[in-house]
Amino acid sequence: MKRLSVFIAAFASVFLLAACGDGGNSNSSSSKNSSSSETQLTGQSDSDYYQSVIKNGHYLTSKSRGVNVQQDSNQLNLKSFEAGLMNISKKQFSTSKYVFQEGQYVSTDTAEKWLGRKTKSNPEGLNPAGKATKTPLYLQQMDEQDFLTQDGNSLKMSGMTIGLGINSIYYYQKQAYGATYQMKLSDAEIKAQGKKMASEVLARLRKNKALKNIPIVIALYKQAPDDSLVGGNFFAYSVNNGSSTSVSNWKSINAQNYVFPVASGQKGPSNNSDENDFSNFKTQVQNFFPNLSGVTAQAQYINGSLTGMNVNITTQFYSQTEIISFTQYLQSTASKYLPTGIPIDITVGSTTGVQSFLSRDTNEKNFTFHIFNSY
Amino acid sequence: MKRLSVFIAAFASVFLLAACGDGGNSNSSSSKNSSSSETQLTGQSDSDYYQSVIKNGHYLTSKSRGVNVQQDSNQLNLKSFEAGLMNISKKQFSTSKYVFQEGQYVSTDTAEKWLGRKTKSNPEGLNPAGKATKTPLYLQQMDEQDFLTQDGNSLKMSGMTIGLGINSIYYYQKQAYGATYQMKLSDAEIKAQGKKMASEVLARLRKNKALKNIPIVIALYKQAPDDSLVGGNFFAYSVNNGSSTSVSNWKSINAQNYVFPVASGQKGPSNNSDENDFSNFKTQVQNFFPNLSGVTAQAQYINGSLTGMNVNITTQFYSQTEIISFTQYLQSTASKYLPTGIPIDITVGSTTGVQSFLSRDTNEKNFTFHIFNSY
Numbered sequence: 108m109k110r111l112s113v114f115i116a117a118f119a120s121v122f123l124l125a126a127c128g129d130g131g132n133s134n135s136s137s138s139k140n141s142s143s144s145e146t147q148l149t150g151q152s153d154s155d156y157y158q159s160v161i162k163n164g165h166y167l168t169s170k171s172r173g174v175n176v177q178q179d180s181n182q183l184n185l186k187s188f189e190a191g192l193m194n195i196s197k198k199q200f201s202t203s204k205y206v207f208q209e210g211q212y213v214s215t216d217t218a219e220k221w222l223g224r225k226t227k228s229n230p231e232g233l234n235p236a237g238k239a240t241k242t243p244l245y246l247q248q249m250d251e252q253d254f255l256t257q258d259g260n261s262l263k264m265s266g267m268t269i270g271l272g273i274n275s276i277y278y279y280q281k282q283a284y285g286a287t288y289q290m291k292l293s294d295a296e297i298k299a300q301g302k303k304m305a306s307e308v309l310a311r312l313r314k315n316k317a318l319k320n321i322p323i324v325i326a327l328y329k330q331a332p333d334d335s336l337v338g339g340n341f342f343a344y345s346v347n348n349g350s351s352t353s354v355s356n357w358k359s360i361n362a363q364n365y366v367f368p369v370a371s372g373q374k375g376p377s378n379n380s381d382e383n384d385f386s387n388f389k390t391q392v393q394n395f396f397p398n399l400s401g402v403t404a405q406a407q408y409i410n411g412s413l414t415g416m417n418v419n420i421t422t423q424f425y426s427q428t429e430i431i432s433f434t435q436y437l438q439s440t441a442s443k444y445l446p447t448g449i450p451i452d453i454t455v456g457s458t459t460g461v462q463s464f465l466s467r468d469t470n471e472k473n474f475t476f477h478i479f480n481s482y
Numbered sequence: 483m484k485r486l487s488v489f490i491a492a493f494a495s496v497f498l499l500a501a502c503g504d505g506g507n508s509n510s511s512s513s514k515n516s517s518s519s520e521t522q523l524t525g526q527s528d529s530d531y532y533q534s535v536i537k538n539g540h541y542l543t544s545k546s547r548g549v550n551v552q553q554d555s556n557q558l559n560l561k562s563f564e565a566g567l568m569n570i571s572k573k574q575f576s577t578s579k580y581v582f583q584e585g586q587y588v589s590t591d592t593a594e595k596w597l598g599r600k601t602k603s604n605p606e607g608l609n610p611a612g613k614a615t616k617t618p619l620y621l622q623q624m625d626e627q628d629f630l631t632q633d634g635n636s637l638k639m640s641g642m643t644i645g646l647g648i649n650s651i652y653y654y655q656k657q658a659y660g661a662t663y664q665m666k667l668s669d670a671e672i673k674a675q676g677k678k679m680a681s682e683v684l685a686r687l688r689k690n691k692a693l694k695n696i697p698i699v700i701a702l703y704k705q706a707p708d709d710s711l712v713g714g715n716f717f718a719y720s721v722n723n724g725s726s727t728s729v730s731n732w733k734s735i736n737a738q739n740y741v742f743p744v745a746s747g748q749k750g751p752s753n754n755s756d757e758n759d760f761s762n763f764k765t766q767v768q769n770f771f772p773n774l775s776g777v778t779a780q781a782q783y784i785n786g787s788l789t790g791m792n793v794n795i796t797t798q799f800y801s802q803t804e805i806i807s808f809t810q811y812l813q814s815t816a817s818k819y820l821p822t823g824i825p826i827d828i829t830v831g832s833t834t835g836v837q838s839f840l841s842r843d844t845n846e847k848n849f850t851f852h853i854f855n856s857y
Contacts (some may be wrong), residue, residue, distance in 0.1 A: 134742045149807050150814040152848070159807040163570060166771050166807060173800050182834060186856040189802035209803060262754060337857050364857045374508070398543050407857040418841060425548050427564035432524050432534040432541060437526040452855065459496070464850060473527070477841060477852075480827065481561040482712050482739045482782040482793060 108455055118352060133451050148206060157193075157207030160255070161263070163406045169209035171218035175248045184248070184272065187338025187364070192250055192270040195326045195344050195360075200254040200266045203345060207263045210251025212315060221308070222246055233304045239347040242288050243277035245300040247330050249308075264317050268324040273301045275339065276332050294329075298343070299441070301327035305345065313352045323347045325354060337405040338366040367404040381406060381413045381446050387419075388444035395440075396433055398423045418453040424462060428457065431478055438474045441465060443473070461476055486598045521637060523581060532582030535630070535637070542743040544584035546593035550623045553597060555708045559623070559647065562713020562739070565704050567625055569683060569734075570701045570719050575629040582592075585626025587642070587690060596683070597621055608679045618652035618665050620675040622705050624683075639692050643699040644683055648676045650714065651707050669704075673718070676702035680720065681728045687765060688727045698722045712739040712780040712802075736786070742779040756781060756788045756821050763819035769814075771808055773798045788821055793828040805830065808852055810837040813849045816840060 147161035160167045179185045194208075199254045213221075217231075224244060225232035254266035273296060277290040301403075305325040312318045333338060340362040345354045367376035367385040375382055389402040392467035405417040424430050437453060445451055453465040453474070465476040522536035529559055535542045550741040554560045570584075590598075592606075599619060600607035609619045612782040629641035650672060652665040687693045701719035706712060715737040720729045742760040744750035780792040793816075799805050812828060828840040828849070839840055840851040 114851040133505055149811045152810060152813055152851075156806055156810060158810070159803075161770065164769055166804070166811070168772060168804065176800055185855055186802050190855055193806075207803070207807070209801075209807075211718065248802075302811065309516075372780055394514065397534065397543060405603075405857040415857065417855065426584075426625075427561050428534075428543065428582070429541070429543065431531055431568075432582070432584075435527060435531060435533070436524045436536075436541070438527055454854070456835070464852070464854075477525075477839070479829070479839075480565055480792065481558055482790065 113369050119284070128378065147312060147407065154202055155249075157202050157205065157254075159207045160208070167209055167211070170211050170214045171251070171347065172209070172215070174215055174218045174222070175250065178248045179330075182329060183209055183333060183335065183338040184330050185338075186482055187331075188248060188270060188272050189193065189250060191328065191338075191341050191362075192252060192268060193325055194272075195324060195341060196268040199268070199322065199324050199346055199447075205254040205266065206262060208253040208255055208262075212312070212318060213249070213251045216356070218249060222249065231308060237286075239279050240281055240288075243274065243279075243292060245272060245273050245277075245292070245297070247274045248272035248306055264321060266322050266324070267312070267318060268326065269302055269305075269312070270307070270326045270328055271293075271304055272328045273297045273304075274329050274330050276330075295298075297329055298327070301343070309347055309354055310352045312348065320350055322349075327362075331364070334367045336403060340364055340407075361409065363408045363431070365406045365408070366374060376406070376408055376413070377411065384444055384446050385416075385418075388440060389439050392420070392437065394458050395436055396422070398425075414450055416445065416451045418445075418451065420453065420455045422455065422457055424457050426458075430462045434465065434476050434478055436474055437465055441467075441474055514735070515739055519716065523582055526577070529577055530661050530782055532577050532580065532629075534582045534584070535573065537760055542584055542586070544626070545586050545589045546626070547584070547590070549590055549593045549597070550625065550780050553623045555653075556706060556710060558712075558713040559705050559711065560713075562706075562715075563645060564625055565648050566703065566716050566737075567627060567643060567714075569630065570645075570699060570716060571643040574643070574697065574699050580629040580631060580641065580742055581637060582636075583628040585604065587626070587693060588626045593624060597624065608682060608819075614654050615656055615663075618649065618654075618667060620667070621646060621650075621674070622649050623647035640686070641694060641697050641699070644680075644687070645701045645703055645716075646676055646679055646683070647703045647705050647714070648672045648679075649705050651705075652707065657752055673702070676718070677729065677732065682731055684722055685727045688804060695725055697724075701735075706739070710776060711741045715739050715782075734785060738783045740781045740783070742781055750821060751781070751783055751788070752786065759819055759821050760791075760793075763815060766815050767795070767812065770811055771797070771804075773800075789825055790824050791818075791820065793824045793830060795828065795830045797830065797832055799832050805837045809840065809851050809853055812840055813851055816842075816849055817847075 138249060148158040149161060149189060151158040175185055189255050192407055218476060219232040220229055221233045223229045223232040224234040226235040233246050235242050250270040252268040255262040256265040276293055277292060278287050280287055293306055300454045305327065309323060312323060324344060324346050328341045329339045331339040343357045343359050345357050347354060363374055367382055369382060385404055393399050399422045401421045402434060403419050407415045434455065441453060448469065450469050451467050454461055455463045461479060463476060463478040466475040467474045517750055519536050522757040523533040524536060526533040550560055564628050570586045595606040598604045598607040599609045600611040608621050610617050621632050627643040628639060630637040631640040650667055652667060653662050657660055681703065684700060685697060687698060699719060699721050701716050703716045704714045706714040716735045717733050718732050720732050722729055740751055744757060760779055767777055774795060774797045776796040778794050782787060782790045809830065816828060823844065825844050826842050829836055830838045836854060837849060838853040840849040842849045
């Protein structure tokens with residue numbers, strides 16, 4: 108008996124789903140009480156983003172929430188991993204058809220076991236058995252994203268994306284609280300280990316009845332070193348339809364992240380014209396304003412072309428009027444010097460936090476800006 | 483001999499002024515070299531903001547730069563004072579006609595003297611002579627804003643705004659490094675002292691030849707206590723035309739800032755419907771999301787009506803996907819619960835900084851948002 112049907116629409120406010128509608132009670136106040144059967148969606152204002160699931164008035168958080176935060180020394184790997192995984196999901200699961208749900212199938216307990224080393228007491232560990240000083244831990248973080256579709260008057264699990272974050276450098280100690288040693292892992296090793304683990308993960312997930320016949324995307328991410336100012340990058344993914352229990356079909360992703368200015372001894376992009384553009388911008392800006400303590404950028408390349416940039420400017424500003432003038436100056440200078448045709452964010456921060464930011468989307472000509480105010 | 487004329491135009495990029503044009507050299511490369519005579523403007527993209535002055539390629543910073551930063555224990559007083567003063571300036575000096583210049587007439591040395599207590603060694607001190615434990619310091623910060631207009635091929639000093647920040651609580655120690663004591667100052671005292679100092683400041687400024695005949699606006703600000711979560715407010719200003727050397731004509735400003743939720747024992751706005759709106763919003767948001775450590779707002783009232791709100795949400799987020807979902811949820815919830823017809827900013831921050839923010843201008847219906855990304 109349908110009482111309310113599910114709308115998965117753009118430009119929507121908060122929607123209500125009554126999974127187990129009480130046929131005898133047509134009172135609309137049910138939209139306000141938190142009965143155990145209530146599922147809502149967050150609403151979607153922008154087709155770039157998924158709607159997501161609210162259960163009983165609360166946001167449905169991930170079952171393995173927080174595990175990755177503990178796992179990653181470099182928080183940039185975390186943000187880059189999660190955002191990048193969502194971009195891969197969007198290729199397979201359109202934001203207009205699917206509702207996003209934080210991972211509900213891999214629990215904290217399971218995630219911790221899988222991320223651990225294989226031992227007698229942890230037979231489920233995906234990292235190879237061996238001594239900490241000899242055998243690296245490859246798998247550093249994992250993330251599950253669920254995708255739901257409308258099925259009558261409820262939501263149905265219809266797709267999943269799993270990300271596996273593989274170390275590029277293995278950090279270890281020879282004794283507790285001792286010095287930290289590094290073991291650099293080759294790209295071939297990272298790739299081989301990631302693919303092996305992906306098949307194992309797929310086989311394990313397929314044992315769950317709900318996941319037996321849905322497409323499961325598995326994506327492999329190479330973690331950036333702990334001291335990197337930019338996160339790592341995805342390098343391969345596979346779409347596993349139907350009931351496949353082992354991954355056979357990999358697609359590569361040719362993505363690189365760089366930090367501008369490129370530090371001496373570090374590898375920069377093969378074409379250095381973007382870096383030159385940034386360098387001219389940086390010189391211009393630093394010449395303009397005293398007390399700029401840093402002008403850096405994260406630059407992302409896909410298939411060898413620049414696809415986006417996050418510029419970070421840190422400074423000790425003395426006044427709100429300086430922030431206003433500086434932001435206006437940045438608006439014209441960024442348009443003049445920075446590469447065009449890509450999305451660019453510029454954040455101006457001081458010791459007391461973000462002071463202003465500017466942003467330009469791919470197809471926009473001008474930067475819009477916002478200056479953070481306080482009464 | 484005019485070589486380049488000054489354009490003070492909206493939607494402009496960086497402009498060049500050659501105050502002492504070299505008639506013999508018409509080479510346009512002069513726009514690139516930093517001769518001592520070069521003055522540029524920052525450009526203006528929004529009629530809400532002034533263009534400001536670049537000298538020899540550098541931003542022209544205030545002559546008393548940094549003095550206020552040392553003076554203010556509560557940085558909110560600083561931002562609120564400077565931004566508020568600029569709003570008062572805009573009433574007198576239109577952003578389309580005038581160019582803003584950071585204060586160039588009151589030097590660091592002078593500012594420090596004026597802000598000090600009157601003593602034998604500091605006869606210029608604007609704060610009354612007396613013992614630190616008996617006679618309060620009233621004047622806590624001051625700010626100078628200069629306004630220029632085009633005059634032939636150079637810029638001419640054409641207006642000034644001075645802000646005086648008067649303490650509402652005087653903090654003092656009985657002995658060096660000892661306990662801090664408080665002396666509450668009455669509104670009548672604040673007003674009387676501020677007006678007296680304003681006349682003294684005006685008389686001193688008029689002694690400078692460049693300031694003899696320009697309009698000088700003086701505005702009085704009541705500092706918020708050191709532990710306040712919102713800055714103080716301007717309560718009076720005077721426009722002093724021509725050669726007047728003492729202030730006679732005061733206009734009052736009826737502005738109040740509050741923090742929502744209003745703490746017990748603190749005074750809230752007389753009409754509590756805005757606070758109720760905020761409270762409903764807060765409940766809704768906190769119910770939706772776990773781990774929100776704070777939902778507060780700064781609310782500004784002018785003549786008894788709410789004129790703007792800055793909402794601050796702090797949380798420990800675990801993932802980028804949570805930030806995306808939460809921001810989308812905020813967009814619909816804020817539209818539903820928060821007061822309409824006023825500008826509202828909502829900032830979502832965590833221990834690692836600002837994660838996202840939403841903003842709605844006075845005349846807009848919907849909140850736009852930005853989620854801070856990282857590669």
